[in-house]
Every structure is written in C-alpha cells, then in structure tokens.
Amino acid sequence: MRTAVDPARIVICAELPGSMHAAARAGLARCGGRPRCAVNWAGGPEAIAAAVPVGAGDEVGLAIAPEWLDSRRTLRERIATARRFAPDLATAVLRGPRPLDHHALLVAEGIRIVVVETFGTEQRGGRRPAPAGWECRNPVWGLWEVRAARESGRGPWGWINGPLSRPRRGALRILQVGTVPMGPNGPLSTRFERYTAWAERRQAGNTARVVTLSDLATTLSRGGAMPLAGSVLKAA
Numbered sequence: 001m002r003t004a005v006d007p008a009r010i011v012i013c014a015e016l017p018g019s020m021h022a023a024a025r026a027g028l029a030r031c032g033g034r035p036r037c038a039v040n041w042a043g044g045p046e047a048i049a050a051a052v053p054v055g056a057g058d059e060v061g062l063a064i065a066p067e068w069l070d071s072r073r074t075l076r077e078r079i080a081t082a083r084r085f086a087p088d089l090a091t092a093v094l095r096g097p098r099p100l101d102h103h104a105l106l107v108a109e110g111i112r113i114v115v116v117e118t119f120g121t122e123q124r125g126g127r128r129p130a131p132a133g134w135e136c137r138n139p140v141w142g143l144w145e146v147r148a149a150r151e152s153g154r155g156p157w158g159w160i161n162g163p164l165s166r167p168r169r170g171a172l173r174i175l176q177v178g179t180v181p182m183g184p185n186g187p188l189s190t191r192f193e194r195y196t197a198w199a200e201r202r203q204a205g206n207t208a209r210v211v212t213l214s215d216l217a218t219t220l221s222r223g224g225a226m227p228l229a230g231s232v233l234k235a236a
Contacts, residue, residue: 007207007208008169008172008207008208009171009172009209009211009216009219010037010210011115011173011212012037012177012196013039013040013115013213014042014192015041015063015177015179016042016047016048016050016179016180018044018046027184027185027186028041029054029055036196037210038210038211038212040060040093040212041060042062042091043062044063045084048060048085049084052086059214060086060089061090061092061213062078062082065078069100079106079109079110083109090113091112091113091213092106093176095176099119111143112142113143113144113145113146115147115148115174115213116146116148117148119147127139128221130220131172131220134146134171135172147174149173149174163176164198167202167207175199177195
C-alpha cells in the first residue's frame with residue numbers, strides 16, 4: 001500500500017506530429033539520447049510507424065481520435081494497424097471532452113491504460129478501487145482510465161493550482177504537453193522543455209518519480225504499490 005512518504009507519480013504525455021519526415025525521426029531518436037525523464041509519445045498508426053523505435057526510456061502509445069469511437073470496427077482496425085509497428089502497444093491517449101467508450105474491446109485488443117480528459121458515466125459492477133486521491137478509475141477489469149491534469153487558468157491562482165503546481169507526496173499527476181513539433185536536433189517546443197524540466201527537478205529532489213503509462217498500469221494493478229523496476233512494456 002502507499003504511505004504518506006511515497007513520492008508523487010508524474011506521467012508526461014506528448015503527441016507526435018502527424019507528419020514525421022526524416023529529420024523529425026532523427027530528432028526524436030536524439031531526444032532519448034540525453035539524460036531526462038521518460039516521456040510517453042502518442043500518435044496515430046502512421047505517426048507510430050515513423051517514430052518507432054523511440055529513445056531509450058520513452059514509450060509510445062496510440063492517440064485515439066474521438067471519431068474512432070463511433071465504430072467498434074474502426075477502433076479495432078486502428079489499434080491493429082498501430083500494433084504492426086509497435087507489437088507491445090498497451091497504452092493510449094484520448095484528447096478532448098468525449099468520454100472513452102468500448103472498454104471491453106480495448107481490453108481484448110491489449111490496451112491496459114488510457115489517458116482521458118473526462119470520465120463517462122460510472123458503470124456498476126465490482127472493480128478494483130483507485131488509490132485515494134488519484135484521478136483514475138477501473139471501468140472494467142484489465143483497463144484503467146487516468147485523467148490528465150487540468151490546464152491552469154490565468155492569474156496567480158492558475159499557477160498555484162495548475163498542472164505545474166507542487167504535487168503532494170503520494171499524488172498522481174498526468175501532464176499533457178500537446179503536439180510537439182520535432183526538428184533534427186530534438187523537440188521544438190518550449191512547453192515540452194518546461195514540463196520535462198519541471199518533472200526532472202521534482203525527481204532530482206526525491207519528491208516525485210516520473211513513470212511511464214505502462215509503469216502506472218502495473219502500479220495500479222498492485223493497488224498503488226510501486227513497481228520494482230522500469231517500464232515493463234516498451235515499443236519495439
């Protein structure tokens with residue numbers, strides 16, 4: 001079980017550009033070559049095909065387009081296409097106000113955890129409870145939804161309560177960076193640099209641990225206990 005002295009868990013999610021030319025692919029590979037915290041890159045099947053393999057320590061997942069949820073067949077086909085390039089694909093991100101759907105299908109297709117911006121109607125039935133204070137839920141066995149930190153408003157209260165406010169020990173913070181343009185030498189995003197630098201400082205100060213979504217899925221399956229080592233599912 002978690003205790004009051006546990007470090008916070010931080011997950012950084014960034015989206016791959018829709019077009020990954022040769023220079024962008026080289027920049028993404030170099031991105032993992034310098035010391036920094038792990039990043040979860042998400043993209044459609046085409047972006048994943050161009051991006052895999054990502055840098056050491058990073059992870060790649062599927063960016064679910066909201067319109068895919070209109071059709072079980074479309075969702076299944078897009079997951080299958082992405083898995084051709086990332087056989088161990090087990091994580092996904094859904095941006096926007098639409099709640100996640102087709103939970104049983106996602107489990108059947110090997111997806112263990114999905115970052116969302118909103119939760120849908122709570123379903124009945126016995127499932128594993130979320131750790132206290134974590135914005136996540138287990139809608140069906142084998143799948144977790146975790147909610148991204150809300151964007152900060154303007155003014156001093158936005159900074160105090162925003163995604164880069166100091167996390168309390170034992171808390172969970174999911175940071176959405178958004179789409180990160182990629183140049184030949186790495187990311188071309190001040191937001192990406194700001195978010196990763198913030199997470200690195202927290203980790204260096206031993207107040208937080210930056211984990212991947214696969215690490216987090218393992219932690220949740222243990223009831224909030226820290227996994228023994230690094231991510232167990234990486235893109236190949």
